[in-house]
Amino acid sequence: MKVQIIGIGLIGGSFALAIKSAFPEAEIFGSDANEAHVKKAKELSVIDHLAKAEDVKNADVVIVAVPVDVASQVLEETLGLISDETLVFDAGSTKEGICQQVANHPKRRNFLAAHPIAGTEFSGPEAAIPNLYRDKTNIICEVEKTAFKLQEKALDIFQKLGMRIRYMDPKSHDRHIAYVSHLSHISSFMLGKTVLEKERNERDIFDLAGSGFASTVRLAKSSPAMWAPIFQQNKSNVLETLNEYINNLTQFKELLEKDDFQEVYQEMQRTNHIRTILNGIN
């Protein structure tokens, strides 16, 4: 099985490592707009061969793992080059745009729209890890638009990588994921910003930070090159979640201002319910 991965960063590189481990006979070809990335990936044995865009014509599977602002274009170019038997899937955090973009492409049936809910705050080929996808959810959109045999091929890969599958329409995906992923990134980035601004005047503030702060601000280490395009593509859903978040914070602030600590307590207790819901996510 020849697999070409376009975009050899955390996401693409982790697919490379996981596929090599699950399919020992697979040959992994890697390409990246950033020449240094693809060289580093080869050096680290994340990929077997350096590749060019046109090499996808020989691939059995192509994985598009590039920032969402360029994914549609890369996908279109790829679909224009591949054979009829080639499976192409993406891994982007927004799905409505890309699905619309290729809706009428003659090779639409070669494409599977996917979003593995997996990642870390690190980026680049050095950040790739073989078990990134194990026990993680993979959301597949518009599965009915992909050819049966290629659905089968994709599911075989996802299953051997240890992923569980959820089917969803692209619109619902983008709405839901704004809440459980995109908003967390903004809350974390702005928390980091607020504390960094303070640090400028008050030295040593971070010296006092503990594991709670580190956990809450972890996502503020994420790649802007990946996240700015996501916020752009999912702007209306992200704005909705952000408005609700700001409203909830403002309401909490007002409770403090009027010394209603009974209600402050209640608010927190009601939210504690998230304990039971989060069981199993780590």
Place this chain on the structure above:
Amino acid sequence: MKVQIIGIGLIGGSFALAIKSAFPEAEIFGSDANEAHVKKAKELSVIDHLAKAEDVKNADVVIVAVPVDVASQVLEETLGLISDETLVFDAGSTKEGICQQVANHPKRRNFLAAHPIAGTEFSGPEAAIPNLYRDKTNIICEVEKTAFKLQEKALDIFQKLGMRIRYMDPKSHDRHIAYVSHLSHISSFMLGKTVLEKERNERDIFDLAGSGFASTVRLAKSSPAMWAPIFQQNKSNVLETLNEYINNLTQFKELLEKDDFQEVYQEMQRTNHIRTILNGIN
């Protein structure tokens, strides 16, 4: 060494376990306003003996590990009962109030105001863990107001538990800790609330949550009984941080609204700087 711990939850219980491990000859006495807690602690061998408030008169060391709204009163009662050689320290997340409260107490020199920056999102004696304090920072306030010999005794304990010490005045402590601890809890609770509200209408939303969301929302599992009093005692600092946080979120929202994704990118890139600062915190 006889150690009495008042409040056998996550914090007090973890002190019990850590002290037993570092001082094998220590005898741990535990008391708690919640009878079930202290019984559970005995059952789990977190403490050696059930104790009453008046037993502190026989203790060499007393640790006050109760919510900050009752800590001052418990401390005053304790100071009224102990011997001249007894060390009393607290572990509360606010320091200005308690230091003011006991400023003129005849036994002020028996008290050391401490705040170990350590915890988890869990609570109660079942949550106690022996290594909670290892490699963590312990902030000590107004150290000069504690008797030399008792300072020494306290430092010996903290050192054997593997903590590093930072000295600070109570006012600065409360200001700084509002940024690196109290604000994270609010941001996390309100993130949890925002997503839970959505969940009511849209089923399965949490099924899509990954490790990023789990990390950012982790602190929303924390105990309201511990946190509501902290927000009350540190109200003015917490309000200041919360205002700055809401302003930063609002400004970010406005950048999205006017499609200034260049600046969205820049904002995130500037905040990425937190990577280097957070090294070493986990």
